[in-house]
Amino acid sequence: MSIFQNSSSHGRLVGGPSRHQAQDEDVEDSEDDEVICAESFDDRMAMGEEYEEVDDEAELQADRDQQILQEACLPVSGAPMPPSEGPPKDADEYLRQVQWERLHCPEVVDVDVKERKSKHKVDGPLSGKDGSGGLLALFQAPEVPARFRHAEAWASDAAASFRHLRALCELECKSGKRAQSLSYEEWRRHVAKDRPDSQLLAAQDFVGINHLVVVAIDKFEKDLESFQCATDESDAGFLSGFQGEGVDSVSEWIFAALAFVEEPLVDDIQYQLQRLRRVCCRFAAAVEGTAAKADGDMEPGAAEATCAFLHPRVALLLVLVIEVFGQH
Structure with a gap:
């Protein structure tokens, strides 16, 4: 065999895999992704996150797909970070700040709201308590007297x-x-x-x-x-x-x-x-x-x-x- 034949054969091997080899690698990548998803789900279960038991395998697979989709829609490059004095540098930093605020925001917030008088006439058809109007006043019922x-x-x-x-x-x-x-x-x-x-x-x-x-x-x-x-x-x-x-x-x-x-x-x-x-x-x-x-x-x-x-x-x-x- 000549040196040119060896070079040509070597070039075909280096130039790229054949069609069957590419398909085999795609199948392996898909299996690796499924293993990673399964390991990620098992890790979350081990950390104490509560999930409802699902008997139907299709519903369980749909939940996994939804989790993968959510992670793809909101990609972040790091852990949640507190808000800075200036505006976020990019979308990634903004999403991380939103995650931080969500973790630290109380479920119940007490806010002082100053009540404004209604523009409607007091004792009008839409008037409620103390002259505050609105359609919801029509659905208010007074307290039943003692007698x-x-x-x-x-x-x-x-x-x-x-x-x-x-x-x-x-x-x-x-x-x-x-x-x-x-x-x-x-x-x-x-x-x-x-x-x-x-x-x-x-x-x-x-x-x-x-x-x-x-x-x-x-x-x-x-x-x-x-x-x-x-x-x-x-x-x-x-x-x-x-x-x-x-x-x-x-x-x-x-x-x-x-x-x-x-x-x-x-x-x-x-x-x-x-x-x-x-x-x-x-x-x-x-x-x-x-x-x-x-x-x-x-x-x-x-x-x-x-x-x-x-x-x-x-x-x-x-x-x-x-x-x-x-x-x-």
């Missing part, structure tokens, strides 16, 4: 009795065909002139009962507004210009509707129950506030008569909303 609060023993018995009633109503619904679904307007006519009928309610489907809940609570809220207007404009007493019979009737409708509401509660029914809780609290606060304002201008028995009329209805509805359906 409207109920005993815990009575609340427990009332909730247990209502749960038993709901179980009977559920059996009645299952025994018949629930083919009806009255509209909002049809329920408004029933609430305005009729009393609740168990057969009518048992025949309603899910949508029909939800319509009744909305209509009844709307009527109860209008009765609250009527009461507030009557007490503001009248000097003769609490019930002057206020139709107490309407509150009595709509309270009965709300009680009946809640007896047929299906569980688990959908979002809209939870919202309606929260509305009902707020209306009850506002009703009680309105009666108490009017009694205190007109203490010297009206007959002593007027306040007691109104409280005696509203107390059992408001207290019972609050017990149903809070104790039975868990809407605090």
Whole structure:
């Protein structure tokens, strides 16, 4: 063999590996990466980091891939470093400072915030406490006055009795065909002139009962507004210009509707129950506030008569909303 043949052969060996050799090296590199990832994961487990046990191998592999991706997205060249007086020199230094701040930042920070008065008119439709406005003020409920609060023993018995009633109503619904679904307007006519009928309610489907809940609570809220207007404009007493019979009737409708509401509660029914809780609290606060304002201008028995009329209805509805359906 000539020297040129040796040189040519040697050149082919030095010039680069063959296709099969390159593929073998890629496979070895991939296996090395998997070993490194596994060792890194085992090291983290040994350091005490908590991981949930995952039975599915695919989910475990997805967690490893996510960890590798996160490290690739946030590459840093060193340990976390405290912030310097000047700006970070580069992105790497910035990320290391962010890591340091994350490690040293307390979970709870107390900050003094100066409250600013709302631009809205005080006592306006969006006004909350001390004139602070905003839509969230519409979802605030005043504290129930002492005379409207109920005993815990009575609340427990009332909730247990209502749960038993709901179980009977559920059996009645299952025994018949629930083919009806009255509209909002049809329920408004029933609430305005009729009393609740168990057969009518048992025949309603899910949508029909939800319509009744909305209509009844709307009527109860209008009765609250009527009461507030009557007490503001009248000097003769609490019930002057206020139709107490309407509150009595709509309270009965709300009680009946809640007896047929299906569980688990959908979002809209939870919202309606929260509305009902707020209306009850506002009703009680309105009666108490009017009694205190007109203490010297009206007959002593007027306040007691109104409280005696509203107390059992408001207290019972609050017990149903809070104790039975868990809407605090």
